[in-house]
Amino acid sequence: MSTSLEILPDTQSGASARSLRSRLIAIFAVSQVLAMVGSAIYRLTPLALEPILDGSLTPPLTVAMVMWVIFNAYAEGYRGFQKRFSPRTVARAAYLGENPRPLDVLFALPFSMGLYFANRRQLIVSWVFLLGLAALITFVRALPQPYRGIIDAGVVIGLGWGALSLVYSLYRYLVTGDVEMDPELPEHAAGR
Numbered sequence: 001m002s003t004s005l006e007i008l009p010d011t012q013s014g015a016s017a018r019s020l021r022s023r024l025i026a027i028f029a030v031s032q033v034l035a036m037v038g039s040a041i042y043r044l045t046p047l048a049l050e051p052i053l054d055g056s057l058t059p060p061l062t063v064a065m066v067m068w069v070i071f072n073a074y075a076e077g078y079r080g081f082q083k084r085f086s087p088r089t090v091a092r093a094a095y096l097g098e099n100p101r102p103l104d105v106l107f108a109l110p111f112s113m114g115l116y117f118a119n120r121r122q123l124i125v126s127w128v129f130l131l132g133l134a135a136l137i138t139f140v141r142a143l144p145q146p147y148r149g150i151i152d153a154g155v156v157i158g159l160g161w162g163a164l165s166l167v168y169s170l171y172r173y174l175v176t177g178d179v180e181m182d183p184e185l186p187e188h189a190a191g192r
Contacts, residue, residue, distance in 0.1 A: 022097030023174055029093035029108035030170045036109065037163045041156055048153035051146030065150045072154030077161025086165040087181035088122075089113060090173050095183045114184060122184035 051057045057065060093112045096104055104111050111117060114126040140151050173179055 018098075021100070022094070025097035025100050025105060025108075026090070026093040026173065027170065028105070029096050029112040030090060030166060032109040033089055033112055034163060034166055037159050037166070041159050041163065044152045044156050044159075047145075048149050048156045051149035054145075056146045057150075061146055061150065065146075065153055068150055068154040069157050072158040073161055076155070076158025077165070080158070081162030082165035084181075086162065086169040087179065088184060089166065090169040091179035091181045091183035092118075092185075093170070094173055094179050095185065095189075117186060117189070118184050119186050 051061075051065075089112045092114060093108070096108060096111055104117065107116075114122045115130070116123070118126065140148055143151065169180060
């Protein structure tokens, strides 16, 4: 599904300025999400590489790591990020760019992630995911190597795929002006 977010111009130059402003705000919002994802990749990559570099992976653990990486590439990277999170995040960033309010622009990261000003279903999904992720991070931090490294390797691959899909979705929006997904806004968004 491709959705076009339209701006109603009153003059050609006014429309151009608004279009540039909207795209810059969308880039800013998606950049916030990319910075968060990039930070996680940066912090987790050394932990994921540690059991590989120190030789602590046995053959069965190596197989487990490879299978986990493949699973996370599909489940987290492709299904989670590429098919859902990235297109929705860019759609919300595009909406923010075309309907900027100072507070929303200031909080572009949580806005783009659907943590507020979203329909009820999206709010529940976003907050449950965030809280579940925090609990999982706490659990994984307590694991010893090489088990933590195995889990982190899959997460790094999924996040890397996710970062690339965010860049692609943003690029597609910037080139075409279309978004791939509904931004999941609340029903009263039209009157905002």
